Amino acid sequence: MYNPNNKHIKDRSELFVEQAPSAIAMFDREIRYLAASQEWLKDYNLEGQDIIGKSHYDVFKNIGQEWKDIHQESLRGAIKKKQEDSFTTNDGSTQWITWDVRPWYTEKNEIGGILMYTADITSIKKKEHLLSRYQELLEKTNEVASIGTWEVDLKNGTVTWSKVTRDIHEAEEGFTPSIESGINFYKEGESRDLVSKQFQACIDKKETFDLELEIVTAKGNHKWIRTIGIPEIENNEVISVYGVFQDIDEKTKANKLLALQEEQFRQTFEFAANGMALVDLDGKWLQVNQSLCQIIGYPKRELSKLTFADITHPDDLEKDFRLLNQLTKGEIDSYQMEKRYFHKKGHIIWVLLSASMVKNSLGLPSHYVAQINNITERKEAQIQLQESISKLQGIQDASTQVCIIETDLNGIIKSFNRGAENLLGYSAKEMINRQSPEVIHLASEVKNRGKELSKTYGIDIQGLQTLIYQASIGHYETREWTYVRKDGSTFPVQLTVTAIKNSNNEIKGYLGMATDVSSLKRVEEEVKSLLDVTKEQNERLLNFAHIVSHNLRSHSGNLSMLTELMKMEVPEATQNPFFPLLTEASDNLKETIQHLNEVVAMSTKTNDNLHSLNLLEYIKKAQINLHASVLESETQIENNVSPSIFVQAIPAYLESIFLNLISNAIKYRSSDRPNRITIDAETKKKFVVIKFTDNGRGMNMKLHGRKLFGMYKTFHGNEDARGIGLFITKNQIEAMNGKIEVESELDKGTTFKVYLKL
Amino acid sequence: MKKIDIACIIDDDPIFVFGAKRMMELADFCNGFMVFQDGRKALDGLSAIVASGNNLPELILLDLNMPVMDGWQFLDEFTKIKIDKKITLYIVSSSIDSEDFNKAETYEVVSNYIVKPITMDALKDILEDF
Numbered sequence: 001m002y003n004p005n006n007k008h009i010k011d012r013s014e015l016f017v018e019q020a021p022s023a024i025a026m027f028d029r030e031i032r033y034l035a036a037s038q039e040w041l042k043d044y045n046l047e048g049q050d051i052i053g054k055s056h057y058d059v060f061k062n063i064g065q066e067w068k069d070i071h072q073e074s075l076r077g078a079i080k081k082k083q084e085d086s087f088t089t090n091d092g093s094t095q096w097i098t099w100d101v102r103p104w105y106t107e108k109n110e111i112g113g114i115l116m117y118t119a120d121i122t123s124i125k126k127k128e129h130l131l132s133r134y135q136e137l138l139e140k141t142n143e144v145a146s147i148g149t150w151e152v153d154l155k156n157g158t159v160t161w162s163k164v165t166r167d168i169h170e171a172e173e174g175f176t177p178s179i180e181s182g183i184n185f186y187k188e189g190e191s192r193d194l195v196s197k198q199f200q201a202c203i204d205k206k207e208t209f210d211l212e213l214e215i216v217t218a219k220g221n222h223k224w225i226r227t228i229g230i231p232e233i234e235n236n237e238v239i240s241v242y243g244v245f246q247d248i249d250e251k252t253k254a255n256k257l258l259a260l261q262e263e264q265f266r267q268t269f270e271f272a273a274n275g276m277a278l279v280d281l282d283g284k285w286l287q288v289n290q291s292l293c294q295i296i297g298y299p300k301r302e303l304s305k306l307t308f309a310d311i312t313h314p315d316d317l318e319k320d321f322r323l324l325n326q327l328t329k330g331e332i333d334s335y336q337m338e339k340r341y342f343h344k345k346g347h348i349i350w351v352l353l354s355a356s357m358v359k360n361s362l363g364l365p366s367h368y369v370a371q372i373n374n375i376t377e378r379k380e381a382q383i384q385l386q387e388s389i390s391k392l393q394g395i396q397d398a399s400t401q402v403c404i405i406e407t408d409l410n411g412i413i414k415s416f417n418r419g420a421e422n423l424l425g426y427s428a429k430e431m432i433n434r435q436s437p438e439v440i441h442l443a444s445e446v447k448n449r450g451k452e453l454s455k456t457y458g459i460d461i462q463g464l465q466t467l468i469y470q471a472s473i474g475h476y477e478t479r480e481w482t483y484v485r486k487d488g489s490t491f492p493v494q495l496t497v498t499a500i501k502n503s504n505n506e507i508k509g510y511l512g513m514a515t516d517v518s519s520l521k522r523v524e525e526e527v528k529s530l531l532d533v534t535k536e537q538n539e540r541l542l543n544f545a546h547i548v549s550h551n552l553r554s555h556s557g558n559l560s561m562l563t564e565l566m567k568m569e570v571p572e573a574t575q576n577p578f579f580p581l582l583t584e585a586s587d588n589l590k591e592t593i594q595h596l597n598e599v600v601a602m603s604t605k606t607n608d609n610l611h612s613l614n615l616l617e618y619i620k621k622a623q624i625n626l627h628a629s630v631l632e633s634e635t636q637i638e639n640n641v642s643p644s645i646f647v648q649a650i651p652a653y654l655e656s657i658f659l660n661l662i663s664n665a666i667k668y669r670s671s672d673r674p675n676r677i678t679i680d681a682e683t684k685k686k687f688v689v690i691k692f693t694d695n696g697r698g699m700n701m702k703l704h705g706r707k708l709f710g711m712y713k714t715f716h717g718n719e720d721a722r723g724i725g726l727f728i729t730k731n732q733i734e735a736m737n738g739k740i741e742v743e744s745e746l747d748k749g750t751t752f753k754v755y756l757k758l
Numbered sequence: 759m760k761k762i763d764i765a766c767i768i769d770d771d772p773i774f775v776f777g778a779k780r781m782m783e784l785a786d787f788c789n790g791f792m793v794f795q796d797g798r799k800a801l802d803g804l805s806a807i808v809a810s811g812n813n814l815p816e817l818i819l820l821d822l823n824m825p826v827m828d829g830w831q832f833l834d835e836f837t838k839i840k841i842d843k844k845i846t847l848y849i850v851s852s853s854i855d856s857e858d859f860n861k862a863e864t865y866e867v868v869s870n871y872i873v874k875p876i877t878m879d880a881l882k883d884i885l886e887d888f
Contacts (some may be wrong), residue, residue: 278851550823555873556875558874559875561778561781561875694818
């Protein structure tokens with residue numbers, strides 16, 4: 001209620017309150033607003049409202065009983081205050097305030113009402129809260145990061161450790177460190193020496209230190225720690241040293257491990273057996289290892305000036321770029337390709353390239369990693385293999401007269417070449433994977449052969465097995481079969497069946513190669529019949545020769561018998577000039593028949609076994625047989641043949657040959673000089689060469705050479721010439737696997753060389 | 759020198775038979791002749807003589823190549839006949855085939871092999887061996 005008596009005082013008080021810089025409000029005894037400062041209005045969001053004369057409890061409907069109690073106490077004279085208090089505002093948020101409620105006195109010293117002072121400390125309160133949170137956080141962080149603090153008071157020589165510092169040292173809770181014991185925790189040697197030196201320098205020269213050292217904890221564990229020391233200076237003198245102490249053991253070990261791993265990686269990279277490279281985004285070689293240098297023949301420093309494209313075969317470049325592009329775009333994680341590089345020397349190197357991309361910390365492409373394996377050898381082998389396969393294929397395709405049929409282990413046809421199609425009338429399509437070779441064989445032949453094989457191997461072999469059994473046990477089998485064409489007609493083939501083996505020597509199938517031998521068969525039959533005819537003719541001829549020689553002999557024998565009888569019974573007839581002619585004709589006939597017989601006998605006797613005969617012995621035998629004519633012709637024979645030489649010969653032939661050659665040399669002696677025959681023998685490789693050299697009449701080789709050894713050729717007009725002699729000699733020598741050569745000069749002499757097997 | 763009583767010639771060649779007979783007469787070789795034109799006739803004739811107990815020849819000159827029955831066939835049959843009297847048998851053939859020579863040696867009854875033509879010297883040699 002408004003009291004008009006107090007108006008003057010009220011006005012002044014009102015003014016004071018209204019203009020006060022803090023939130024102050026003045027109430028009457030009924031707690032109605034007498035005045036309120038601008039700050040009050042502001043703090044309680046009352047600006048623009050006319051609250052004077054209104055009850056505080058009407059303005060703030062939410063005010064609780066405790067406040068009402070405080071107001072009543074104050075009206076009784078109590079001063080109430082609180083540094084920190086919270087209440088809930090009209091909008092529900094918590095407001096922190098500091099408050100003061102006290103009574104005001106009238107001039108009559110009566111309590112006229114109360115004064116309320118509040119200060120909004122919500123923002124201060126929030127900051128405080130944050131600070132305490134920060135401190136808490138710091139402590140937690142320190143604990144988690146194992147960062148402790150320490151301080152050395154130089155005045156009284158005490159050392160203080162924070163809990164974390166103590167924990168890092170693994171010291172007991174009550175442990176009190178000293179300077180000496182603190183330093184002694186450092187590992188003897190480098191760590192302890194360094195910390196002592198730096199601590200002293202910190203005191204003497206006011207230098208801070210920051211060291212990573214090793215300590216040995218109270219429990220004897222070795223640990224890496226970081227210690228930072230800062231001098232505290234007062235009056236230019238260091239009074240204490242304080243700092244932080246951090247457990248970096250794991251970090252250090254991790255770092256060292258990392259360094260080790262990096263070194264290991266570097267070593268691995270450098271000395272890896274396969275080529276490795278880091279390539280930048282432009283394709284330049286960033287780093288290459290030794291193996292790569294070896295593979296492509298460039299030293300590192302030359303390679304670093306090149307891009308991979310510079311040494312890539314142009315035909316492989318497009319594909320490489322395409323894949324690299326996909327890699328860069330992230331479409332693929334890596335790629336592999338077989339490609340060609342040019343070796344520094346210019347030849348092609350085949351490699352297997354595996355490339356992947358490395359991204360930087362921002363996830364952007366950084367560089368590529370490439371693994372490069374030299375596969376030149378494999379590739380060349382592969383190319384060669386391909387070539388030979390295509391050649392083989394070519395052969396298979398090209399041969400139209402050879403059936404090449406491949407089967408699997410079960411005999412199912414797997415390939416059927418053009419020749420097979422051509423010769424058999426089946427198409428490859430209707431045979432491959434559908435038929436076995438049995439269909440092209442004559443069933444009766446397969447059956448018979450099966451019986452044979454069953455007998456040979458003691459197991460039951462029939463059907464398809466008949467064709468492949470031999471090959472399956474490692475034999476090549478080539479034999480004649482009859483093939484049956486699609487139209488049922490047949491033709492003979494020569495078929496070879498072999499097993500197809502893989503690199504492990506396991507049989508994977510069978511290959512049958514068959515040649516049409518129809519024409520061969522025809523020729524063979526022709527030859528056979530020709531041979532038969534020839535044989536027959538030969539036999540007939542031989543028979544004929546026998547008959548002729550025998551019958552002629554009978555007649556000639558009768559002739560000579562009759563002339564002899566005539567000589568005895570009708571001696572006067574010998575005076576007739578016809579008689580000697582008749583005798584001579586009879587003798588000539590006899591001799592001719594004799595030779596004819598020798599020729600016939602020779603051609604039938606060549607299969608006689610050869611004996612090892614002493615050469616000298618047989619020459620001497622011939623000399624003895626010709627003794628009379630040697631004496632008569634005054635021939636001088638020089639025999640230089642060693643008694644130790646043996647030849648492979650037929651005794652009768654050897655005798656006849658020497659007899660013939662020596663008697664020839666006597667017969668055809670020169671009438672101008674004493675006749676002389678030299679006989680030599682020497683061994684030459686597998687032959688013995690026997691030389692008969694005479695100084696006789698000789699002959700013109702140009703005219704007679706070719707006819708020399710022919711039948712019934714004589715050159716000398718000599719009545720003794722028989723001609724047939726050399727023909728027989730030559731044939732006899734050849735029958736013993738030898739040969740005869742002749743050198744002769746007219747009126748100088750003749751040399752016969754007889755080659756006989758040792 | 760002994761003189762042969764009866765010489766038998768088995769040969770189909772009349773010229774040889776004529777010549778041989780003349781040579782034997784000239785050489786005063788034997789007292790009588792017996793001639794057969796082939797092996798069969800000879801075998802029959804000689805068998806008949808054996809059967810009748812008449813005088814068998816002391817010497818036989820046997821040709822090999824003959825019609826009807828050749829010299830070898832004759833020998834095979836002749837050796838089957840049991841004869842007490844010693845008969846000397848010569849093969850006289852124009853064959854100089856060594857096979858014939860060798861075959862002749864397998865017959866015990868064959869004394870020697872004479873290659874035609876037959877000569878006075880050969881006849882004298884036969885008489886000497888007799």
